[in-house]
Amino acid sequence: MKKDKKNSFNTPEGYFENFHDRLMDKINQEKIEEASDVIPKTDGFSIPEGYFEGFNEKISSKIRETERGKLVQLNPYRKLFYAAAAVAAIFLLVFTPIWKSDAAIAFEDLASAEIENYLNISELDMSSYEIAEMVSLEDIELNDVLEDDIEDENILEYLDENVEDIEELNLDYSDYE
Amino acid sequence: MIAEETLVKELKQEETQAKAFEVLVNTYKERLYWHIRRIVLNHDDADDVLQNTFIKVYRNIGGFKGESKLFSWMYRIATNESLTFLKQKSKKLGVSDEELKNTMLENLQSDVYFEGDEIQLKLQKAMASLPDKQKLVFTMKYFQEMKYDDISEVLETSVGGLKASYHLAVKKIEAYLKED
Incomplete structure (x- = not known):
């Protein structure tokens, strides 16, 4: 950069090199002070005495408990499951051509109907986020993964309040022609 | 403090897993607790969610690829667990998210662990x-x-x-x- 030759003033060494850092520190400091005038520095939560000291034991025993549960319950069923799968595979190979000729309900249809029925009547321990991760977007409607249905009116109201530029939406106008 | 890469390696090996998990719990329990507590507000709920978080970490550490820091990965699990916990709570009580927030704030006034x-x-x-x-x-x-x-x-x-x-x-x- 060109030096100002008419200027006889001087600055401490390295003054301009770290000016930006010092300025940002000052701005940040001011921001913190500005906020802390109004916002309390602590939020008032406390914990039972000795909570953290006893936590390790609590978590270890919970893990042991779940591991034991897994060993007792799953292993016998897993063996049965493999056996059943093997029998089902042979059964399918042998009988599929016969079924195809006259049966209206195939083995696979029956299985998915059962699964669908189970999913309908059971309370799934899954969040809508988890379901959305598993099912592809093409296969579902938005309302399938939401706990409360969204009416078109609500969507329009939301867009009206929150979208400043309609171009951002990248609407496919062919739908409206 | 033990290096993160070493800790992850030890967590994935059966013979060192228990000891490494203890180190992990000791290192992160307080930070994760306060993160969760500020989302769910109540101590008992925070305790439940913290336990679930560590159990998820324990079960899924095998699949941790190290693309992000272990610390961020655990924070992500804790955040998801906390938000899911609140979702399930409002569902169980049959109230909206907004109503649940109001109830949580009302309960805070009589909470012995809120000073x-x-x-x-x-x-x-x-x-x-x-x-x-x-x-x-x-x-x-x-x-x-x-x-x-x-x-x-x-x-x-x-x-x-x-x-x-x-x-x-x-x-x-x-x-x-x-x-x-």
Whole structure:
């Protein structure tokens, strides 16, 4: 950069090199002070005495408990499951051509109907986020993964309040022609 | 402190797993607790969610690829667990998310593990009025004093976006606290 030759003033060494850092520190400091005038520095939560000291034991025993549960319950069923799968595979190979000729309900249809029925009547321990991760977007409607249905009116109201530029939406106008 | 890579390696090997898991719990239990507590507000709920978080970490550590820091990965699990916990709670009680927030704030006033005064209670109300993401950014920055880079890894949002969210959150909280 060109030096100002008419200027006889001087600055401490390295003054301009770290000016930006010092300025940002000052701005940040001011921001913190500005906020802390109004916002309390602590939020008032406390914990039972000795909570953290006893936590390790609590978590270890919970893990042991779940591991034991897994060993007792799953292993016998897993063996049965493999056996059943093997029998089902042979059964399918042998009988599929016969079924195809006259049966209206195939083995696979029956299985998915059962699964669908189970999913309908059971309370799934899954969040809508988890379901959305598993099912592809093409296969579902938005309302399938939401706990409360969204009416078109609500969507329009939301867009009206929150979208400043309609171009951002990248609407496919062919739908409206 | 033990290096993160070594810890992850030990967590994945059966013979060193138990010891390494203890180190992991000791290192992160307090930080994760306070993160969760500021989302669910109540101590017992925070305790449940913290246990579930560590169990999920224990079960899924085999699949941890090290693409993000272990610390961010655990924070992400804790955040998801906390938000899912609140979703399930409102579903069980048959109330909306908004109604649940109000109940949580009412309960806070009689909570033996909340020693806040009137202004701290008002702060909680102000925070409850923020969108989830803004509230998260605010607590992570203001109370947990996390760096934007770390928050960015946990919430998978750009640093610029986080700064804007934080600034907005501070403004809204200040305005709320200044109201009569």
